[in-house]
Amino acid sequence: MVAQNVVFGILAVVMVAAAFRLVTTQNVVRAALFLAIVLAGAAGLYILLAAEFVAWVQVLVYIGAVVVLLLFGVMLTRAPIGRDADLDNDQRLLGALVALFMLGALGAVLLDGFGDDKVGEFSIRRTAEVSDSIFGAYVIPFEVSSILLLAALVGAVALARRD
Amino acid sequence: MYLNQFLLLAAVLFCLGVYGVLVRTNAVLVLMSIELMLNAVNINLIAFGAFRDNVIGQVFSLFVIAIAAAEVGVGLAIVLLIFRNRADIDLDELAQMKG
Numbered sequence: 001m002v003a004q005n006v007v008f009g010i011l012a013v014v015m016v017a018a019a020f021r022l023v024t025t026q027n028v029v030r031a032a033l034f035l036a037i038v039l040a041g042a043a044g045l046y047i048l049l050a051a052e053f054v055a056w057v058q059v060l061v062y063i064g065a066v067v068v069l070l071l072f073g074v075m076l077t078r079a080p081i082g083r084d085a086d087l088d089n090d091q092r093l094l095g096a097l098v099a100l101f102m103l104g105a106l107g108a109v110l111l112d113g114f115g116d117d118k119v120g121e122f123s124i125r126r127t128a129e130v131s132d133s134i135f136g137a138y139v140i141p142f143e144v145s146s147i148l149l150l151a152a153l154v155g156a157v158a159l160a161r162r163d
Numbered sequence: 164m165y166l167n168q169f170l171l172l173a174a175v176l177f178c179l180g181v182y183g184v185l186v187r188t189n190a191v192l193v194l195m196s197i198e199l200m201l202n203a204v205n206i207n208l209i210a211f212g213a214f215r216d217n218v219i220g221q222v223f224s225l226f227v228i229a230i231a232a233a234e235v236g237v238g239l240a241i242v243l244l245i246f247r248n249r250a251d252i253d254l255d256e257l258a259q260m261k262g
Contacts (some may be wrong), residue, residue: 004164012172019176019199023183028192035195038176042202045169049213051221054228058205061228066198066235073191073239077246088186089255095185103178110170117166122213125221133218134225145229152233159240162247 007048015041026087028074036067049119053127169210177203190242190252194235201231 018037025031039062046055134142176199183196205224212220246252 001164008164008168012168015172016175016179019179022199023179023186023196028189031192031195035198038199039202042206045172045206046209049169049209051209051212051224054205054209054221054224057225057228061232062198062202066232069235069239070191070195070198073194073242076243077191077252087189087192089188092186095182098185099178099182102181103174106174106178107171110167110174114166114170117214119164119166119169119210119213122216125212125218129218130221130225133222138222138226141226145226149229149233152237156236156240159237160243 004048007044011041011044011048028087029071032067032070032074035070036063039063039067050122050124052124053130166210166214169206173203173206173210176200176206188253188255190245190254191239193254194238194242197238198231198235201227201234 015038018034018041022031022034022038025034039058043055043058043063046052046058180196180198180200180203183199184193187193187196205227208220208224208227210220212218212224242252245257249256
């Protein structure tokens, strides 16, 4: 348990630092790379919680596909690649206030609701169990999500094509 | 491991994402901040799944990942369309629909 807490601490510090830089950096490409660091840290957390399949899906889909897609978006929209001081609007203080208020509210609720609850002994869920659940109890949401992906695919092509 | 350490970390990431959505003017950066928020939700789902010792949290987070992938695809297509029409993706300049 001590080793797990040490790993969690390292991951948490790295993720919060990278997320902070993600929302404050003035370089669009660096922001995408910081996003990749946060997503990799989240994959580490999933491994820590014995969710190995989700961790690898996270690496494949998020780091492999979504970050690359976002970098393509940066490239195609000719966002300023170099340093550019105009990526934030003039609501920084207000935005920080809203985020801090939200953090305070969420933190108070979480501390009140789950004060001493421990993630105690949990069994390692193998991929077979996850797939049994997806193709058993959750097969209809699974099919609906595949239709959603198809609709998103067709919609994205229809939106982005030149005609 | 306390359940709260995961939930509080996810709350911090979520609030940083909210800050990014509120403050950024570049549309691609706003999409990145939205991904950050969705990821925080996923951490919560996995943590609750381990807390309850069942597999449903993982199943839900897989659905969230699939829908986030669809969201970012359509979102980038819209951003590309805005860029093609206006040669600019500064969200503060997008005020044609303002009455």
